[in-house]
Amino acid sequence: MRRLLTLLLFTVFLLAGGLASPAGAHPMATSAVLLDLRADRVEGEVELPIDRLAIAVHRGLTPAGVLGADRVSLHRYATRHISAAGTDGTPWTVTLGTGTVRTIDGTEHLVYPLTIRPPRGHRVTDFDLRYDVIVEELLTHRVIVTVRHGADGDAKTLGVIDWATKSLKVPAGQGSWTRGFLSAAGLGIEHVGQGADHLLFLLMLLIPAPLTAAGGRWRTGSNPPRRSVVRVSHVVSAFAVGHSLTLALAAAGVVHVPSRPVETLIAFSIAVSAVHAIRPLVARGEVVIASGFGLVHGLAFASVIGALGLDRGSLVTTLLGFNLGIEITQLLVVALLMPSLLVLARTALYPAFRIGTAAVGLVFAGSWMLERAGVTASDPFEGPQTWLVGHPLLVAASVGLLAAVARGVAPRAPKQAVSQVT
Structure with missing residues (x-):
């Protein structure tokens, strides 16, 4: 019943989101x-x-x-x-x-x-x-x-x-130059803050952070909050290094990949991170996934500024500002969600929450992959995605409320493996 209650909450979010007007996963074209x-x-x-x-x-x-x-x-x-x-x-x-x-x-x-x-x-x-x-x-x-x-x-x-x-x-x-730098930073903040796929990718990597991978399954244990925070910092840093490298190379014209395969790979990266949130793929997989797919996300970020014809000095300034905006947004997401996830991970509701959230992410990612690969003409989940991205504080508050309720109703998480819902 607890698991069904959690999944029901997500269903309510999706139904409410369906009333929103559609927008793409990259509404910032x-x-x-x-x-x-x-x-x-x-x-x-x-x-x-x-x-x-x-x-x-x-x-x-x-x-x-x-x-x-x-x-x-x-x-x-x-x-x-x-x-x-x-x-x-x-x-x-x-x-x-x-x-x-x-x-x-x-x-x-x-x-x-x-x-x-x-x-x-x-x-x-x-x-x-x-x-x-x-x-x-x-x-x-x-x-x-x-x-x-x-x-x-x-x-x-x-x-x-x-x-x-x-x-x-x-x-x-x-x-x-400061005006261009600040404008680029604002653009980076908006690009991630309004991009459902980038936010979902980060969320999929945050969900397993409070857990420990053992025997091919996620286990709750005695991980101190400090260790979880360190793991999250490693994830954010790995993603930053990955996207910064390809962002700089792509914006400078050193590498160029057509946007369709890049966007398809980004959707694939979300699917992989969602599967990892359900069942660990590799030890410390969040860091590996974040660094590897950060390279792909950097190519997508470069598409925003690569066609502006900037000189080398302005390109450097723009890249630095844009990267700063991206990192600020990521840290805001971590600050909004991580405290609630740390509390929720120590309750019996977390397995259902984790798997339910990852399942939603997997569905969204699959729909994006089909659309971006040209298999389908549109994404049927654009409404829910738009609503969720448009109400970040409400989503964060809802997760916080769920954590508070779960702590009172089911304060102890089971110590056995929790990677499967039976």
């Missing part, structure tokens, strides 16, 4: 605005992922359609949502050229040439870029803005536009 500042004008381009653009305009779009039947309406839509003004509020002229379709990191984008001009006779000075293409409808969308000063200048990350921040001040002079 980004647009990009690349600006090239000249003396009398600003040139550049706007890169819009067609799948996200379709959500914003509430219609189905295809690469052929955006250049055909939908060409005029989409041009008008984008033009309405991009504007610029000087620091005194004087409007500048914004012109979008003829759109083309380009594949960027495996995703079809509608790309518009962009020209921004100050009033006639004026030179380019500091100005405000106001932009809400897609983000005015899709709350999880992000727009990365880069700027280059002159044809021979170096591209730098200027900032990120989202639903809450729809304008950026563009300096006519060389901007501070």
Whole structure:
């Protein structure tokens, strides 16, 4: 009955999540605005992922359609949502050229040439870029803005536009590197914090941390909390080392792997970690899995910043900031969940909780693998995933409440093997 009660709680989460609007496992698919500042004008381009653009305009779009039947309406839509003004509020002229379709990191984008001009006779000075293409409808969308000063200048990350921040001040002079660093850190926080697959991967690795692998099974025992915390720190560090290595290599163009197999491998990594949470695959497997699949996750992180054309110095700054954001998010997840898991692991409910959670993770991972491999057209569990990711504090509080109740109802975990539900 206790095990059924725990599984029932997860079912309630899934049913509630089914009421949420669907979003992908990577809801942070980004647009990009690349600006090239000249003396009398600003040139550049706007890169819009067609799948996200379709959500914003509430219609189905295809690469052929955006250049055909939908060409005029989409041009008008984008033009309405991009504007610029000087620091005194004087409007500048914004012109979008003829759109083309380009594949960027495996995703079809509608790309518009962009020209921004100050009033006639004026030179380019500091100005405000106001932009809400897609983000005015899709709350999880992000727009990365880069700027280059002159044809021979170096591209730098200027900032990120989202639903809450729809304008950026563009300096006519060389901007501070700290702004790009902080923007990249925020992007890293949002990328993991809103990516259901990355969060689920981390959760699958945290679940076995309070337990001991013995005889091919998970056993509860007398592990002190300090030892569990050390194990978690090893997991987070191993993942950080793995993704940092491939993130740097991929963003620098040293290695390149198409996004479809990378995303499929990420789903596979979640499936492996879920199986490990049910029954240990190797001794200290969480560290091995985290370091190995961290390499794969780094390739996915690189897709966010790899196509921005940053110079070497700005690339280093962006990578450092992005990595910092990722690590901050991981530590927040650990801080929210680990205390409850340590308490819950010392109760009779933990086997059911562990296996139930891992089973949900395995189902989600399997659905992602089928979708990303092109076997299925969509993920039927997108609603639950969106709801769970959108309510992290509620999820953490629910786990904490379950731990508190379990401690009172069943304060002692059985000492025998608990890797199977009978």
